[in-house]
Amino acid sequence: MSNPILKVENLHVNFNTYAGTVQAIRDVSFDLNEGETLAIVGESGSGKSVTTKTLMGLNAKNASIPDNSRLLFKDRNLLDLKESEWQSVRGNEIAMIFQDPMTSLDPTMKIGMQIAEPLIKHRQMKKEDALARALELMKGVGIPNAEGHINDYPHQWSGGMRQRAVVAIALAADPEILIADEPTTALDVTIQAQILNLMKDLQKETGSSIIFITHDLGVVAGMANRVAVMYAGKIVEYGTVDEIFFNPQHPYTWGLLNSMPTTDTQVGSLEAIPGTPPDLLMPPKGDAFASRNVYALAIDSKEEPPFFRVSDTHYAATWLLDERAPKVTPPLQIQKRWARWQEIQGQEA
Amino acid sequence: MWKYILKRLLLLIFTLFLVITVTFFLMQIMPGTPFNNPKLTPEALAQLKTTYGLDLPLWQQYLNYLIGAAHGDFGTSFQYQNQPVSMLIGQRLPVSAQLGAQALVVGVIAGLFMGAASARNKNNKIDGTLGVISTLGISIPSFILGIVLVYVFGFKWPLFPVSGWGDSFSQTILPTIALAVSPAAVTTRFVRSEMIESLGSDYVQLAKAKGLSAKEIVNQHAYRNSMIPVLTLIGPMAAGLLTGSTLIEQIFSIPGIGQQFVLSIPSKDFPVIMGTTIVYSAMLMVMILITDILTAIIDPRVRLQ
Numbered sequence: 001m002s003n004p005i006l007k008v009e010n011l012h013v014n015f016n017t018y019a020g021t022v023q024a025i026r027d028v029s030f031d032l033n034e035g036e037t038l039a040i041v042g043e044s045g046s047g048k049s050v051t052t053k054t055l056m057g058l059n060a061k062n063a064s065i066p067d068n069s070r071l072l073f074k075d076r077n078l079l080d081l082k083e084s085e086w087q088s089v090r091g092n093e094i095a096m097i098f099q100d101p102m103t104s105l106d107p108t109m110k111i112g113m114q115i116a117e118p119l120i121k122h123r124q125m126k127k128e129d130a131l132a133r134a135l136e137l138m139k140g141v142g143i144p145n146a147e148g149h150i151n152d153y154p155h156q157w158s159g160g161m162r163q164r165a166v167v168a169i170a171l172a173a174d175p176e177i178l179i180a181d182e183p184t185t186a187l188d189v190t191i192q193a194q195i196l197n198l199m200k201d202l203q204k205e206t207g208s209s210i211i212f213i214t215h216d217l218g219v220v221a222g223m224a225n226r227v228a229v230m231y232a233g234k235i236v237e238y239g240t241v242d243e244i245f246f247n248p249q250h251p252y253t254w255g256l257l258n259s260m261p262t263t264d265t266q267v268g269s270l271e272a273i274p275g276t277p278p279d280l281l282m283p284p285k286g287d288a289f290a291s292r293n294v295y296a297l298a299i300d301s302k303e304e305p306p307f308f309r310v311s312d313t314h315y316a317a318t319w320l321l322d323e324r325a326p327k328v329t330p331p332l333q334i335q336k337r338w339a340r341w342q343e344i345q346g347q348e349a
Numbered sequence: 350m351w352k353y354i355l356k357r358l359l360l361l362i363f364t365l366f367l368v369i370t371v372t373f374f375l376m377q378i379m380p381g382t383p384f385n386n387p388k389l390t391p392e393a394l395a396q397l398k399t400t401y402g403l404d405l406p407l408w409q410q411y412l413n414y415l416i417g418a419a420h421g422d423f424g425t426s427f428q429y430q431n432q433p434v435s436m437l438i439g440q441r442l443p444v445s446a447q448l449g450a451q452a453l454v455v456g457v458i459a460g461l462f463m464g465a466a467s468a469r470n471k472n473n474k475i476d477g478t479l480g481v482i483s484t485l486g487i488s489i490p491s492f493i494l495g496i497v498l499v500y501v502f503g504f505k506w507p508l509f510p511v512s513g514w515g516d517s518f519s520q521t522i523l524p525t526i527a528l529a530v531s532p533a534a535v536t537t538r539f540v541r542s543e544m545i546e547s548l549g550s551d552y553v554q555l556a557k558a559k560g561l562s563a564k565e566i567v568n569q570h571a572y573r574n575s576m577i578p579v580l581t582l583i584g585p586m587a588a589g590l591l592t593g594s595t596l597i598e599q600i601f602s603i604p605g606i607g608q609q610f611v612l613s614i615p616s617k618d619f620p621v622i623m624g625t626t627i628v629y630s631a632m633l634m635v636m637i638l639i640t641d642i643l644t645a646i647i648d649p650r651v652r653l654q
């Protein structure tokens with residue numbers, strides 16, 4: 001299982017703007033294992049999308065990445081690739097599912113053709129063969145009566161059906177890594193569940209690895225094997241789903257869990273984390289979360305916390321884990337949630 | 350589709366009827382008379398008025414005109430004696446139509462290329478230069494351009510003939526350019542902004558994520574999406590060409606309806622003025638109808654109803 005297909009090492013991404021340099025990604029490292037789903041969660045602006053765009057070589061023109069950053073995939077550093085080499089990675093070895101199905105399909109091109117395009121490009125297929133394969137893919141993502149709809153245009157389809165087409169496009173060339181950047185936020189709840197189930201089923205068939213971006217921890221539990229929590233351009237905690245949900249160590253993770261909507265409103269509050277993320281033009285010294293952290297220690301404003309090991313798979317960057325730190329227990333609200341989850345699990349078992 | 354076209358054609362006929370009515374009565378307000386030769390005796394004048402039916406009461410003249418128009422008879426010219434207006438226009442219309450069509454095709458095609466080049470080089474020198482050119486192209490009236498072209502290529506470096514029509518294709522070059530500049534400039538600006546929008550769209554982002562090259566993205570996605578809206582410009586551009594051509598035909602001595610129109614006004618040649626106005630309106634409406642039909646054929650999102 002823990003056989004990394006992608007290693008991200010010391011990734012930094014800066015954006016040059018008129019106001020100065022935005023340090024959007026500040027030293028991010030993580031592995032993606034073969035066949036797993038890694039969820040990246042975090043508030044808006046924490047750098048999730050910039051991370052995924054970097055993995056596709058699709059960052060904005062004003063982005064700059066220092067030389068010591070590395071994206072190791074199949075014995076090469078993707079950051080060394082020329083544009084033409086990137087083109088043979090994109091949509092082929094690493095593919096992406098976009099957020100908004102209403103705008104991500106070309107309104108003037110037949111859907112079948114849009115699914116066939118990556119095959120024509122990467123598999124050098126003839127148009128007819130690619131369209132035949134597109135039809136299979138349409139069936140595979142659950143489009144009813146696919147034969148009758150292969151020549152449809154996007155405006156003839158609902159949002160949920162279009163997102164299925166977007167999934168089919170991403171899967172067309174059978175990529176090793178699938179990146180899904182909030183693939184369901186634009187859809188209503190029942191359709192969301194359908195698309196997520198579809199992705200899980202397809203992953204079982206193809207064995208591809210998924211990087212799943214979301215700011216909704218609620219979907220993470222059912223989708224991911226592991227979770228990385230991002231804050232202000234850094235990963236602050238990562239571990240297996242169980243570790244993040246039942247044994248979170250970083251106060252920011254506590255805050256995220258606390259703001260997670262539950263079906264049961266009596267348990268837990270639907271509170272957003274108070275305060276706002278720091279300005280990435282001038283990231284603060286020390287722990288970037290300190291100013292919003294009720295458990296902040298004196299050292300937080302002076303020195304950046306390193307990763308402390310919780311288990312072989314679980315690490316968190318907070319001074320609270322230092323042996324000299326006072327012992328704190330997670331807030332009451334979270335403890336209530338755990339009790340409730342355990343109850344539910346007990347009922348289900 | 351056919352039902353829609355039929356509906357539009359009926360609407361077109363109704364609009365033409367309104368155009369005829371309004372022009373007919375406006376014509377009565379126009380001061381002066383077509384027969385202003387001081388040598389005409391009152392008897393001869395009365396004689397002329399009877400010949401042309403101008404002695405009848407106004408409502409009867411109007412009815413006669415309508416009935417005639419419905420049969421394709423637009424009266425006889427006062428100026429060119431005994432020449433039916435339909436024949437005068439019939440001879441000249443193909444000339445004007447050719448000039449207009451050439452200018453439109455050249456202008457739109459040039460605009461498509463320049464607009465796309467501008468968008469793909471956004472904010473650099475190429476874009477800046479094309480921006481200046483298109484601003485000039487929009488703001489300089491075509492007749493001034495025509496005069497400049499006549500001076501430069503007719504007298505300074507006599508490369509092209511500067512007058513006449515029908516003897517050689519080279520005669521059409523300068524007037525076509527003079528007329529094409531404005532549609533080219535309008536199309537350039539329009540395509541530029543459409544293309545920039547398209548290149549920043551989510552579907553282009555997805556096309557990049559598919560691994561397509563910049564060239565493939567432009568050819569397979571951005572071009573079609575930014576060209577469809579250009580169709581909506583063709584109607585207004587055709588209107589601009591109609592008015593532009595009246596002066597251009599004068600400058601280059603082209604025997605088109607524009608020239609005839611201009612000549613017919615000072616001589617108060619009512620039937621010719623009326624006939625030309627009707628032809629202009631009809632051409633414009635047909636152009637708009639054609640672009641609407643084309644849009645429906647090319648743009649999958651548009652349905653005619």
Ligand SMILES: Nc1ncnc2c1ncn2[C@@H]1O[C@H](COP(=O)(O)OP(=O)(O)OP(=O)(O)O)[C@@H](O)[C@H]1O
Pocket residue numbers: 015016017022024042043044045046047048049050051060061062063215280
């Ligand atoms: N081209 C750019 N120029 C300048 N700053 C940028 C650029 N792209 C992203 N940023 C900044 O980088 C930071 C991270 O943005 P990113 O889009 O990755 O956030 P996110 O975690 O995906 O948020 P969301 O949940 O809202 O999608 C933000 O502060 C954003 O303003």
Ligand SMILES: [Mg+2]
Pocket residue numbers: 048049050181
């Ligand atoms: Mg994002």
